[in-house]
Amino acid sequence: MSAPYGVQCRLCGCVPAADVSFHGHRGLVIMAVFRRLPGPFCQECGLAAFREMTAKTLIEGWWGIASFPIAPFIVLLNAVRRGRVANLPPPRPPARGPYRLPSDPGPPLLARPTALIGLAIPLAALILLCGVHAASS
Numbered sequence: 001m002s003a004p005y006g007v008q009c010r011l012c013g014c015v016p017a018a019d020v021s022f023h024g025h026r027g028l029v030i031m032a033v034f035r036r037l038p039g040p041f042c043q044e045c046g047l048a049a050f051r052e053m054t055a056k057t058l059i060e061g062w063w064g065i066a067s068f069p070i071a072p073f074i075v076l077l078n079a080v081r082r083g084r085v086a087n088l089p090p091p092r093p094p095a096r097g098p099y100r101l102p103s104d105p106g107p108p109l110l111a112r113p114t115a116l117i118g119l120a121i122p123l124a125a126l127i128l129l130c131g132v133h134a135a136s137s
């Protein structure tokens with residue numbers, strides 16, 4: 001939705017909005033599922049989308065052979081794009097046309113249990129690998 005009144009948030013219609021999309025990844029042993037949440041987003045809907053997709057990727061992204069290296073890449077990509085919505089001024093109603101209240105961004109990423117557990121998974125795998133290595137040498 002762009003137009004004479006500037007880019008509007010795809011979810012709530014508020015302005016200003018940044019044309020950015022967030023990605024998600026889920027590993028399923030030998031399969032991998034990629035998800036994409038396209039914008040544009042206002043600041044609040046964008047942060048909500050970033051936190052939702054990134055938290056899910058952190059918990060679901062590790063469970064595949066190819067996925068293990070892909071998940072951190074997706075998380076990094078989202079983290080870089082987060083700045084484009086986080087730096088927007090707070091959303092306000094558009095000059096014209098329908099809109100609704102922006103999404104609630106919810107708790108920050110690192111305050112979410114799924115993200116913290118998700119971050120612990122590669123760490124645990126690494127420790128386990130080192131343990132196995134130490135035990136066998």
Ligand SMILES: [Zn+2]
Nearest residue numbers: 009012042045
């Ligand atoms: Zn919005």
